[in-house]
Every structure is written in structure tokens, then in C-alpha cells.
Amino acid sequence: MLLRYFYDEKLAHASYMVGCQATGEAIVIDANRDVDMYLRAAEANSMRIVGATETHIHADFVSGSRELAERTGAVLYLSDEGDENWKYQFLDGYKHRLVKDGDEFKVGKVKLTVMHTPGHTPEHISFLLTDTAKTESPIGIFTGDFVFVGDIGRPDLLEEAAGMVGTADSGARQMFRSIKRFAELPDYLQVWPAHGAGSACGKALGAVPSTTVGYEKLFGWAFQIDDEETFVRELLAGQPEAPKYFAEMKKVNKVGPRVLHGMPRPEMLPAYRLPDLLADGATVVDTRTAEQYAAGHIRGALNIPQSMLAGWAGWLLDYDKPFYLIVDPDELQDVVHSLVYIGLDTIAGYFETSVIAMLEEQGVELDCYEMAHPVDLASKIADGSVELIDVRGKSEWEEEHIAGAKHYMLGYLPNTASQIINGKPIVVQCQSSARAAIGASLLKAQGAKTVVNMVGGIIAWKNAGLPVQH
Structure with a gap:
């Protein structure tokens, strides 16, 4: 058996290729859109991709499963769990098999057994991996956005990003039952999730690529709570804002991503x-x-x-x-x-x-904005001669913020900028100044005259001995 791991740092996304070395066949799990890397890996290992599968309808990136099926003729193994809102709609014309809890399918001598693990989404499934050439006992489980290293998937994305009221609470309760079932698996099983640290699909993901069932049972926070109501409260508390585009990704991956046949090559345009x-x-x-x-x-x-x-x-x-x-x-x-x-x-x-x-x-006047240190801004913020805008997330703001600041999370700024621009100089601040830079540019693009990025953000503010509110 061959197992290959692919990780995209920007999306904190992990995907996998599993192959049977006896037959030269392989399957890709939770592929992203750059399918050429899977094709190269298969060729380098003298394999051909005959299958593609995914743990759920992804919200944070465009799936590459359809692209793989288009380019290789691979069979699509996709979830048939969940209600009618969570059924794939692009399968006509592709070889496919819809799978449910307990179903099995093979690629050569490698067997994948489906385990329905709802909570993050209703249709979510995980795959137990068995190398039947050696044993009938599984070696590990691909958990997608169900169980991460040190965390579990958030159940509120459908409500937060797609406006499906009530799904956060019901998803959390499904997750409670799913992890109880997961905890019954053998401790030795390796766990291969679809995300690492930095993903918005959980709130405390570890930066380690894999874990084991036993380790998560011992140290994963979610496995230490036996009361369902307490679990639901803890799981829903402190989740980061769900990116607006997650709803778009859900739709795209459900109805079928556009087939690219390779990455686009944009045209270079003349300066004029x-x-x-x-x-x-x-x-x-x-x-x-x-x-x-x-x-x-x-x-x-x-x-x-x-x-x-x-x-x-x-x-x-x-x-x-x-x-x-x-x-x-x-x-x-x-x-x-x-x-x-x-x-x-x-x-x-x-x-x-x-x-x-x-x-x-050629005479085009450039625009610019100022970057200033906290000590140079403190008195202006205190006397109200500038408008201080904090573009961090809600949980960051609630933990601590600068007195006099107004909270406008960066992701919502395109829709809220008009509430901010009033002729007064604007100081934009985040944790370290990276997000504030984007916010400053957005305010400038929407017509703000004087915008300042606070260098170093609230971290530099505190390091300068300046006060914050909790």
C-alpha cells in the first residue's frame, strides 16, 4: 500500500492519495483544484488514479474531485447521507457510486469503509483504511473536517455562512454522538484530517499532520466532556467568523465546479x-x-x-x-x-x-497612506481627533481592545466602510498590522482621504505600555 500526503499551507488543507502497489491503482481523498499534483504523484509511483472521493461538500475550497473524474475517468465515491439539501448535483455523465454508512469499496487490495460522521455537516463521512493484502484490521481513518489534531469540526458553518437557522445547535448534537462513536474505534488507529492549524473549519486545530484515536481520547478537549449540553455550549463558543465565501463554496461544490483542464493563464495588459x-x-x-x-x-x-x-x-x-x-x-x-x-x-x-x-x-498621481507607531497615535486616539477602527475578529475584540476603538471586522468592511468614512482621519488597527493594511487599502479605495495603519497593531500598543480594555 502507498499513502501520500499533500498539504496546502495557504488553506491549511490536507489531501491524500492511497494506492495499491500490487495493481498500480490509486484513489485521491479530498482533492483540491490543482489536480496536476496528484497526477504527477501517481505517475512518479507508477500508478493510475481510478477513484476520487471526499468526506463532505467542502465550504473552504473548490473540490478537485470533478476535475479528476473529467481528466482520468476516475470513479467518484461520494456521500449519500444527509437530506436532499446535501446531494451532489453534477454526477450525470460521470462514473460514480453514492455511499452510506457501512459501505465498502476497494482500489486494488486497499479497502475503504464508510463511517457516517455528521456534525460538521449532515452528509459528512469518514473512511476507515485497510490494507487487505496484510490484514482485515484498519490502519487508520480519514476524518475530513470531523476530527482534527486537538480539535473537532465546527457545526455552525451552515448557519453562519449559509443562513440555515438552527443548524448550529443540531449539528453540535450530531457531533456529540459522532465523537462518542469515534471513541469506540481502536486506540491505535491513525487519524488523517483534512485541515491543520489556520483553518476556519475549527477553533483550535493543531499544527501536527496526524494523530491517533487514542491520543485524541486522552487529550482532545471534546473527548473530555460527557454531558451533551455542556459539549454543545463549549463547541459553539468562541468559533471564529465564518468566511462569507463559504456559502459560495458549498454551492459550487454541490452543483459541480467548473472544469478547468489546467490552471488559467490570465492575459497581461498594457499599462494605459x-x-x-x-x-x-x-x-x-x-x-x-x-x-x-x-x-x-x-x-x-x-x-x-x-x-x-x-x-x-x-x-x-x-x-x-x-x-x-x-x-x-x-x-x-x-x-x-x-x-x-x-x-x-x-x-x-x-x-x-x-x-x-x-x-x-506618465503623470498619474499616486495615492498613499501613512504607517504610524502606537506611541505616535495614542494622544490623537485619546482626544478623539482620529477614528480608531479595529478590524480583528469578534473573539479577539471581546478579549481585549483599545479604549475608543470601534469594531468593524475586516471581512465585512466592504459593506460597512460607508459607516466609517466621515471626513475624520481614520486609524486602522488589528493584532499585528497585516489585516489593518488590507482594511486601510479598502477604505482608501472607497474614498477615505486620510488613513493610517497602526504599525504592530494591538501587540505593539501593549508593548509600548499603553492600556487596553478587557
Whole structure:
């Protein structure tokens, strides 16, 4: 048996390829959209991909299962659990098998046994893995977004992101029953989840790639609670905001992602087109660093640095509207991957980063914003001569914040910016200044005249000995 692990740092997403070395057949579990990496891995190991499966209808990235089926003819093994709201709708024309709790299927001598594990979503399933060439006892379990290292999947995404009222409580109760069943599995079983630290699919995921059933029973917080009501309260408390685009991802993965046949290759556009596009209301994303953008940018462009695209583009961009990029040519492929992974396929073209200097030389006036340290801002914040905006998450704000600040979480800022812009200078602050930089650019793009990014955020504020409220 062969087991290969693939991890995308930006999405904190893990996927797997399991192969039978005797027959040269392989199956991919919870594939993302960059299916070429699975095809390369299969070729390198003299295997062919004959199956693709996933633990549930994903909300945080576009699934690659359909793309794999299209390009390899692989059989799709997909969940038939849950009600009619959670059925795949793109299966006509593809070889497929819908599976339920207790079902088994094989790839060569490798067997996958389905275990219905609802809670994160109603249709969620896990897969017990057995190498039947050696034994009839399983070696491990692919848990998807059910059990993570040190955490379990959040049950509130359907309610928070998709507006399905009441599903958070019912999902938490399903999760309680699912982990009780999970705890009955042998302690030695390895656990392979679909996410690691940094994912919004849980609140305390570990940065270790795998765990065991026994370890989670001993040390996982969720396994220490025997009372259902206490469990439900603890599970729902303190979950981070559900990204707005999660609802879009659910829909895309349910009805079927667009087949790409490879990653898009956006067209490079001439510099003269950029001012006209912005004047016509086009969305332009400047992917340079916050420092570069602050020093000088084309008025109206939004700054989401390349390293933060996967986490924030889905929050801030319109899925129904084409957009343009300002990007370093050496980073173009990585930027495109980050966007396509979360379903932002409508890249209408790109400009090289040299466009900024080129347009300035041609007489285009650049915009900028100030970056200032907390000690230089404290007195202005205290006397109210500036508007302090905290763009962190709700739980961060509730834990501590600066007196006089107003809370506008970054992901909702496109819809709330008009409430902030009133002619007064605006200071934007987050934990360290990274999110604040995006917020500052968004406020500038929406017409704010004077915007300041607090360097170092609330961490630097506290390090300077300045007070916070709890």
C-alpha cells in the first residue's frame, strides 16, 4: 500500500492519495483544484488514479474531485447521507457510486469503509483504511473536517455562512454522538484530517499532520466532556467568523465546479488600460506588500498581499464580477492558484507591478497612506481627533481592545466602510498590522482621504505600555 500526503499551507488543507502497489491503482481523498499534483504523484509511483472521493461538500475550497473524474475517468465515491439539501448535483455523465454508512469499496487490495460522521455537516463521512493484502484490521481513518489534531469540526458553518437557522445547535448534537462513536474505534488507529492549524473549519486545530484515536481520547478537549449540553455550549463558543465565501463554496461544490483542464493563464495588459478600468469601476487587486502599497499605489486599487490572498480574497471580492491583478510576474502562478483554489476564476487580466512606476512617470498621481507607531497615535486616539477602527475578529475584540476603538471586522468592511468614512482621519488597527493594511487599502479605495495603519497593531500598543480594555 502507498499513502501520500499533500498539504496546502495557504488553506491549511490536507489531501491524500492511497494506492495499491500490487495493481498500480490509486484513489485521491479530498482533492483540491490543482489536480496536476496528484497526477504527477501517481505517475512518479507508477500508478493510475481510478477513484476520487471526499468526506463532505467542502465550504473552504473548490473540490478537485470533478476535475479528476473529467481528466482520468476516475470513479467518484461520494456521500449519500444527509437530506436532499446535501446531494451532489453534477454526477450525470460521470462514473460514480453514492455511499452510506457501512459501505465498502476497494482500489486494488486497499479497502475503504464508510463511517457516517455528521456534525460538521449532515452528509459528512469518514473512511476507515485497510490494507487487505496484510490484514482485515484498519490502519487508520480519514476524518475530513470531523476530527482534527486537538480539535473537532465546527457545526455552525451552515448557519453562519449559509443562513440555515438552527443548524448550529443540531449539528453540535450530531457531533456529540459522532465523537462518542469515534471513541469506540481502536486506540491505535491513525487519524488523517483534512485541515491543520489556520483553518476556519475549527477553533483550535493543531499544527501536527496526524494523530491517533487514542491520543485524541486522552487529550482532545471534546473527548473530555460527557454531558451533551455542556459539549454543545463549549463547541459553539468562541468559533471564529465564518468566511462569507463559504456559502459560495458549498454551492459550487454541490452543483459541480467548473472544469478547468489546467490552471488559467490570465492575459497581461498594457499599462494605459489600468486608469480607465478603475475609472469605469473595475475591481483591481494590488498583490504587492503592504509597505509597497502604502508608499504609492494607483487610486482605487485594493491591496491584498500575495501571502494573504487565500485567506481574504473570498471575503472581499465579488464572485460574480471579473477582476484584475497587479502582480509580480514571478508570483503570478502562485497568485492564480490561491484564487482558483477558492473559486475566484474570473481573472480578466493582470498588470505587472512595474505599472505603478510607469504610470507615475506618465503623470498619474499616486495615492498613499501613512504607517504610524502606537506611541505616535495614542494622544490623537485619546482626544478623539482620529477614528480608531479595529478590524480583528469578534473573539479577539471581546478579549481585549483599545479604549475608543470601534469594531468593524475586516471581512465585512466592504459593506460597512460607508459607516466609517466621515471626513475624520481614520486609524486602522488589528493584532499585528497585516489585516489593518488590507482594511486601510479598502477604505482608501472607497474614498477615505486620510488613513493610517497602526504599525504592530494591538501587540505593539501593549508593548509600548499603553492600556487596553478587557
